[in-house]
Amino acid sequence: MTEFGLEIAATDGAARTGVIHTAHGDIRTPAFMPVGTAGTVKAMLPQSVRETGADIVLGNTYHLMLRPGAERVAQLGGLHKFMDWQRPILTDSGGFQVMSLAKLRKITEEGVRFRSHIDGSEVFLSPERAMAIQGLLGSDIQMVLDECPAFPASERDIETSLALSMRWARRSRAAFAGKPGQACFGIVQGGVYPHLRRRSAEALQEIGFHGYAVGGLAVGEGQAAMFEVLEATVPSLPADKPRYLMGVGKPEDIIGAVKRGIDMFDCVLPTRSGRNGQAFTRQGTLNLRNARHAEDLGPLDPGCACPACRQFSRAYLHHVVKAGEIIAAMLLTWHNLTFYQDLMAGLREMIAQGRLSADSGSPFAP
Numbered sequence: 001m002t003e004f005g006l007e008i009a010a011t012d013g014a015a016r017t018g019v020i021h022t023a024h025g026d027i028r029t030p031a032f033m034p035v036g037t038a039g040t041v042k043a044m045l046p047q048s049v050r051e052t053g054a055d056i057v058l059g060n061t062y063h064l065m066l067r068p069g070a071e072r073v074a075q076l077g078g079l080h081k082f083m084d085w086q087r088p089i090l091t092d093s094g095g096f097q098v099m100s101l102a103k104l105r106k107i108t109e110e111g112v113r114f115r116s117h118i119d120g121s122e123v124f125l126s127p128e129r130a131m132a133i134q135g136l137l138g139s140d141i142q143m144v145l146d147e148c149p150a151f152p153a154s155e156r157d158i159e160t161s162l163a164l165s166m167r168w169a170r171r172s173r174a175a176f177a178g179k180p181g182q183a184c185f186g187i188v189q190g191g192v193y194p195h196l197r198r199r200s201a202e203a204l205q206e207i208g209f210h211g212y213a214v215g216g217l218a219v220g221e222g223q224a225a226m227f228e229v230l231e232a233t234v235p236s237l238p239a240d241k242p243r244y245l246m247g248v249g250k251p252e253d254i255i256g257a258v259k260r261g262i263d264m265f266d267c268v269l270p271t272r273s274g275r276n277g278q279a280f281t282r283q284g285t286l287n288l289r290n291a292r293h294a295e296d297l298g299p300l301d302p303g304c305a306c307p308a309c310r311q312f313s314r315a316y317l318h319h320v321v322k323a324g325e326i327i328a329a330m331l332l333t334w335h336n337l338t339f340y341q342d343l344m345a346g347l348r349e350m351i352a353q354g355r356l357s358a359d360s361g362s363p364f365a366p
Helices: 046-051 061-066 070-075 095-100 127-137 155-175 194-207 223-236 251-259 269-275 307-311 314-322 326-352
Strands: 005-012 015-022 025-029 031-033 057-060 089-092 103-107 112-115 122-125 141-143 183-188 211-214 243-245 264-266 278-281 284-287
Touching: 005 326, 015 326, 025 031, 025 326, 031 326, 057 061, 061 070, 061 089, 061 095, 061 122, 061 127, 070 127, 089 095, 089 127, 122 127, 127 141, 127 155, 155 183, 155 194, 183 194, 194 211, 194 223, 211 223, 223 251, 251 326, 269 278, 269 326, 278 326, 307 326, 314 326
Parallel strands: 031 264, 057 089, 089 141, 141 183, 183 211, 211 243, 243 264
Antiparallel strands: 005 015, 015 025, 103 112, 112 122, 278 284
16 A cells, blocks of 8 residues: 655755655645535536646535535545545545634534534534544545634734644544555644744644644735745744645745745635636736627637637637626636646746746746
């Protein structure tokens, strides 16, 4: 069986490129994970996601435990079989969704009790239950349960929350019952306070994880603050383990984070934008609802090889977006995910050639 691990092929400043080995195949880094929250990347077939260049997708404990239920997924052969994705899967523990979606939540030392946003039923999620759910799903990378305080928050509140998250991290790690090739990642918290971030990183290393995520960012603190947090946090993380920045983000955020040593990313932005008529291109972000595209026979992005760019004009894409046709979401999502994967491939190449720190740092720079 494959053992989980990171193999670094090249570095360029703090940036690095390599491969993460998992039970369901390799992940080329830096990597972007399309978000498949409920067992599907919205508007995409699994083989289409793979064709964009994605090595791994993300699923979510909170959503899958509520519907269709982790036990049911396990009975049906596990999440890989259930969603027909035979590549690596990372599952978020659900902590962020409990904070952002759940109703009437009550956090205690034991865990969090809340009401489902779907039907109002009462649910209890503990660190042990979060890991058990991820084990039933069979994901390759499983995240500890943490508390995600809202932004902004005082230093005292963040410090109290951080202490609870570190206790939950220890319990999550103890409950992880992974098979060869599977991994458990700790999550660094600490708000925008560098000394708390370093404290969190040190506490997680004492526990010992296969990889380390940076959570609690991209919640309104702004890019400059996010980069400051990364500059304070990443040097405190072990160089031989994967580093994952959760919920980020915009292309320029990803480039800046890669330069600061991050290996993995996820964000709903490319898929959500695709469903709302927005496209990321090498020439900038486009709103396909804009009337200026109505008679434009040119491709969406001349440098892109996705079906939206190869087979259709901007005029057609404008038409189906304005008409609310399902194909609009399909084509623009496919394009945006391809753009993101092209961005990651370009970053990997630049790091391998030692060019990322030497110029603008963007594969799409003019």
